Amino acid sequence: MIDDPVLLDDWHPVARIEELAGGGPIPARLLGEDLVLWRSGDELHAWRDLCVHRGTRLSLGRVVDGVRLECPYHGWTYAVDGRCVLMPAHPEQSPSGKARVATFRAKVKHGVIWATLGSGASEIPGFELFDDPTHQVLMAGPYRVRASGPRVVENFLDVGHFPFVHEGILGDRARPEIADYDAVVSADGVLATGVKVYQPDPYATGRGSVVTYTYRVHRPLTASFIKHGEHSFGMLLSVTPHDPVDSSAWMWMAMNYEPTSEMVDFQDRIFAQDRPILESQRPELLPLDLQAELHLRSDRTAIAYRRWLRELGVRTGAH
Numbered sequence: 001m002i003d004d005p006v007l008l009d010d011w012h013p014v015a016r017i018e019e020l021a022g023g024g025p026i027p028a029r030l031l032g033e034d035l036v037l038w039r040s041g042d043e044l045h046a047w048r049d050l051c052v053h054r055g056t057r058l059s060l061g062r063v064v065d066g067v068r069l070e071c072p073y074h075g076w077t078y079a080v081d082g083r084c085v086l087m088p089a090h091p092e093q094s095p096s097g098k099a100r101v102a103t104f105r106a107k108v109k110h111g112v113i114w115a116t117l118g119s120g121a122s123e124i125p126g127f128e129l130f131d132d133p134t135h136q137v138l139m140a141g142p143y144r145v146r147a148s149g150p151r152v153v154e155n156f157l158d159v160g161h162f163p164f165v166h167e168g169i170l171g172d173r174a175r176p177e178i179a180d181y182d183a184v185v186s187a188d189g190v191l192a193t194g195v196k197v198y199q200p201d202p203y204a205t206g207r208g209s210v211v212t213y214t215y216r217v218h219r220p221l222t223a224s225f226i227k228h229g230e231h232s233f234g235m236l237l238s239v240t241p242h243d244p245v246d247s248s249a250w251m252w253m254a255m256n257y258e259p260t261s262e263m264v265d266f267q268d269r270i271f272a273q274d275r276p277i278l279e280s281q282r283p284e285l286l287p288l289d290l291q292a293e294l295h296l297r298s299d300r301t302a303i304a305y306r307r308w309l310r311e312l313g314v315r316t317g318a319h
Contacts, residue, residue, distance in 0.1 A: 001117065002032040002244070004315040009118035010219055011125070012240050013142070013250045014046070017108055025069060027059035029242040031117055031316065034059075037106065040067045040080050046115040048102035051076055052084070058101070110236075110252055111139055125222040127236040129254035135232065136259055140267035142240065142248035147278035148317030149221045149239040149247045150286035150309060155274055156223055156237045156249075157215055157301045159197040165273050172200050172208065178298035185308045190217035192301040203230045217305055220314045232256040241316050245284045286318040 001008070014028040015037055024038035027049055034049040036059040049057050051071040061072040068085065070077045076099075077086040084099035106115045109124045129135045145152060155161070160178055162171030175198040183192040192215040200208045209229075217223045221241060226234040233255045240248040251267060253259070287293055288310040295303055309318055 002241075002316050004031065005118070006220060006312050006314050007031060007241060007316050009116065009121060010221070011107070011114040011116045011120055011122070012221070013110075013112045013238050013248075014106075014115045014240060015113045016139075017111055017113055020044070020113065023063045023066060025059045025061060025063060027057065028115070030115055031241055032243055033117060035104070035115065036069070037113060037115075038063055038069055043080065044106040044108065044113060045069075045080065046104045046106035046113075047078075047082060048104075050101065052099055052101060053087075110137075112250060122219075125218045125236070125238060127224050127234065127252065127254065129226065129232070129234040130236075130252070132254075132256070134256045135234075135254040136256075138253045138259055138263055140251040140253065140264045141271070142250045143268075143271045143275070144246075144248050145275050145278050146245060147247055147281065148245050148285055149241040150305075150314070150317045151278055151281055151284070152239045152247055152249050153217070153221055153223050153237065154286060154302050154305060155278055156225075157192070157217070157305060158299075159195055159213065160296075160298050161277070162197055162199070165277055166270060168200060169270070170197075170199055172198055180297055181300065183300035183304040185304050185311075189219065190223075190301065190304045190308055191215070192304070195301070202227070205230075215301055217308065220309055220312060244317050247317075283319070288318050 012030055019026050020039045025036045028035040028037055036047050036049040038045050049059050051058055053076050054073055056071055056073040058071055061070045064070050068077050075088040076084050078101055079085045082101040082103040084095040087095055104115055104117050105120045106113055114124050163173045163176040167173050179196050181194040195213040196210050198210050202211045212228045214226045221239040224236045236252045238250050288306050
C-alpha cells in the first residue's frame with residue numbers, strides 16, 4: 001500500500017455499480033493495493049484481494065449463497081466481516097482468529113462504487129449541478145492512462161491547451177489568448193473564476209464565441225467546471241490513483257438541455273487527444289516546487305492547485 005495519509009483517507013471511484021450486478025467478485029486496484037469487490041444483498045465489500053492461506057486472489061473465487069466469499073484455491077470461505085469461517089480440508093476445525101482478510105469501506109454514489117483505504121471521514125465529493133433537477137447527468141469513462149493523478153487533474157484545469165490539443169473543437173489556434181482571471185486557495189480547495197477562452201462552436205449554433213468557466217478543485221484528485229452561457233453545462237472529474245503513474249479518469253457531464261448519445265462519444269474523443277500528452281509529460285510526478293517548471297499568468301489555476309497539494313502533504317503522483 002502506498003504511504004500517503006491524505007489520499008488513503010479519501011474516497012476514490014473503483015468500479016461501475018453494474019459490474020457488481022451479479023454480486024461479483026471483481027478486482028480493482030487503488031493506491032498500490034489490489035482489492036476484491038463483491039456484494040452481499042445491499043452491502044458492498046472492498047477487501048484486500050488476498051486469501052490469507054496461500055496468497056491467492058479472492059477475485060478469482062465466487063460468492064457463496066450471497067453472503068460469503070470463497071477462495072478458488074482451497075475453498076477457504078470468508079464471512080462478510082472478513083473472518084474465515086470454513087477450511088474445507090478440515091471442516092471440523094475452527095479457523096484461527098488470524099484467518100481474517102483486511103477489509104476496507106465501500107459506498108455507491110453517482111452510479112459508481114467508491115472505496116477508501118483509510119478512515120473515509122470526509123464525504124464522497126459532490127457537484128452542485130447534480131442537485132439541480134433541471135440538469136441531466138451522463139457518465140463517461142473510466143479512461144485508463146499512464147500518468148499520475150495530479151497530472152490528469154491539472155490537465156483538466158488547463159484551458160490554455162484547448163487551441164492546440166483540441167483545435168477546432170474546444171479552441172482555435174488563431175485565438176489562443178487567455179485573459180486574466182482569479183484563482184484562490186482556501187480550506188475547501190481551489191476556486192478559479194472568470195476563466196475565458198474562445199471556442200469555435202460552444203453551443204452548437206455554428207458561431208464561435210468567448211466562453212466563461214468556473215473551475216473548482218474539491219479534493220486532491222477531484223475537480224469540476226461549470227461552463228456559463230446560453231446553456232448550463234458542467235463536468236465533475238475524479239481520478240483513481242492505481243499506482244503513482246497509473247490512473248483512471250471518471251467524468252460526469254451535467255446539462256440543462258436534452259443530451260444526445262453522441263456526448264459520451266465526444267468525451268471519448270477529447271480524452272483520446274489528451275492521453276498522449278499526459279503520457280508524454282516529464283517528470284511523470286507533478287512538481288510541487290514552483291521553481292521546477294516555468295509558469296504564466298494563465299497558469300494561475302495550476303499554480304494554486306500545486307500550492308494546495310503541497311499544503312495538504314499529498315505524496316502520490318507528485319513530488
